[in-house]
Amino acid sequence: xxxxxxxxxxxxxxxxxxxxxxxxxxxxxxxxxxxxxxxxxxxxxxxxxxxxxxxxxxxxxxxxxxxxxxxxxxxxxxxxxxxxxxxxxxxxxxxxxxxxxxxxxxxxxxxxxxxxxxxxxxxxxxxxxxxxxxxxxxxxxxxxxxxxxxxxxxxxxxxxxxxxxxxxxxxxxxxxxxxxxxxxxxxxxxxxxxxxxxxxxxxxxxxxxxxxxxxxxxxxxxxxxxxxxxxxxxxxxxxxxxxxxxxxxxxxxxxxxxxxxxxxxxxxxxxxxxxxxxxxxxxxxxxxxxxxxxxxxxxxxxxxxxxxxxxxxxxxxxxxxxxxxxxxxxxxxxxxxxxxxxxxxxxxxxxxxxxxxxxxxxxxxxxxxxxxxxxxxxxxxxxxxxxxxxxxxxxxx
Ligand SMILES: Cc1ncc(COP(=O)(O)O)c(C=O)c1O
Numbered sequence: 001x002x003x004x005x006x007x008x009x010x011x012x013x014x015x016x017x018x019x020x021x022x023x024x025x026x027x028x029x030x031x032x033x034x035x036x037x038x039x040x041x042x043x044x045x046x047x048x049x050x051x052x053x054x055x056x057x058x059x060x061x062x063x064x065x066x067x068x069x070x071x072x073x074x075x076x077x078x079x080x081x082x083x084x085x086x087x088x089x090x091x092x093x094x095x096x097x098x099x100x101x102x103x104x105x106x107x108x109x110x111x112x113x114x115x116x117x118x119x120x121x122x123x124x125x126x127x128x129x130x131x132x133x134x135x136x137x138x139x140x141x142x143x144x145x146x147x148x149x150x151x152x153x154x155x156x157x158x159x160x161x162x163x164x165x166x167x168x169x170x171x172x173x174x175x176x177x178x179x180x181x182x183x184x185x186x187x188x189x190x191x192x193x194x195x196x197x198x199x200x201x202x203x204x205x206x207x208x209x210x211x212x213x214x215x216x217x218x219x220x221x222x223x224x225x226x227x228x229x230x231x232x233x234x235x236x237x238x239x240x241x242x243x244x245x246x247x248x249x250x251x252x253x254x255x256x257x258x259x260x261x262x263x264x265x266x267x268x269x270x271x272x273x274x275x276x277x278x279x280x281x282x283x284x285x286x287x288x289x290x291x292x293x294x295x296x297x298x299x300x301x302x303x304x305x306x307x308x309x310x311x312x313x314x315x316x317x318x319x320x321x322x323x324x325x326x327x328x329x330x331x332x333x334x335x336x337x338x339x340x341x342x343x344x345x346x347x348x349x350x351x352x353x354x355x356x357x358x359x360x361x362x363x364x365x366x367x368x369x370x371x372x373x374x375x376x377x378x379x380x381x382x383x384x385x386x387x388x389x390x391x392x393x394x395x396x397x
Pocket of ligand 1: 036093094095096097120168172200202203232234240245
């Protein structure tokens with residue numbers, strides 16, 4: 001029903017992906033494949049509903065409508081079998097703001113907070129900003145190139161000051177959709193050591209068959225009792241610009257603690273247009289999302305084919321989720337700056353440097369493949385030309 005062959009040009013639309021090209025890559029002459037939003041049009045039924053709302057000429061204060069939360073609760077239940085009540089849900093303008101709120105609510109200065117690198121950089125940035133300590137339990141790479149959690153290493157590092165774990169579920173940038181048995185192991189550790197879990201599930205809808213998303217709090221009652229979950233439409237429906245997500249906290253004690261900080265900051269109620277967009281996306285977005293995932297998977301496969309042509313230079317991490325490819329580029333050069341230079345100068349592509357995601361990301365690049373079929377064909381062609389040149393002559397980077 002929906003067409004992902006082409007997309008609307010975002011140049012001159014104040015898109016951050018484009019306005020920051022010069023600053024981040026030193027040139028405007030690149031295709032930006034960095035920040036995690038899509039160069040794919042937001043679903044038309046969402047944009048239409050927002051346009052429709054503007055027919056009423058008054059845009060005064062409004063509370064978050066129950067129907068908005070209800071649409072999300074129904075979505076989480078029908079797609080993942082997870083059950084939440086309206087009373088569990090809170091509005092948030094950003095997952096990163098929710099992470100900060102949880103850090104302040106559930107830990108003190110100097111406490112340890114667990115993350116598993118390589119990971120979305122705002123996890124460790126937030127911990128440091130709040131003057132807490134990062135307790136890193138690095139993910140481990142398996143022989144097939146995929147990544148896994150190291151539970152024994154985690155247990156060996158936990159101490160009395162370890163209060164919170166920030167889980168990336170699914171995991172940006174390594175593209176894992178954590179399997180239920182892996183999450184159960186993590187849950188057992190957190191229950192045993194009294195560790196609260198912040199489960200960031202912002203990429204949860206972007207899991208490819210045969211894999212399915214497991215909502216951490218949906219595993220069982222114990223999980224529900226210790227988890228703050230973050231859900232949203234930002235990644236799924238390309239709605240990051242409406243700044244609207246939710247936090248689900250079924251445990252009343254945890255909710256009260258979270259609310260103390262939340263109310264101090266005054267998160268307010270979101271914008272009128274965001275309420276409409278959020279509700280429409282969850283009410284009517286199933287087919288659009290299912291078709292989007294078929295398209296994204298095709299993009300991933302075309303990148304995989306290309307990588308398999310040049311195994312001496314690039315190795316693509318097998319993924320189960322997200323539209324982010326995690327590419328081992330150590331065959332191009334040992335130095336990550338040089339690798340980035342290759343992508344900018346030779347392929348004219350602006351990727352995210354792996355080192356931004358933690359030490360173990362060194363030598364990797366993250367490529368956002370959420371683009372139209374037409375754009376993906378161009379990206380593959382550019383990369384192919386640059387890599388074949390690399391294999392023919394020694395390029396001085
Ligand atoms: C794992 C993860 N969490 C949170 C965010 C950002 O969410 P928000 O824009 O709602 O703060 C991103 C964006 O890339 C992300 O990848």
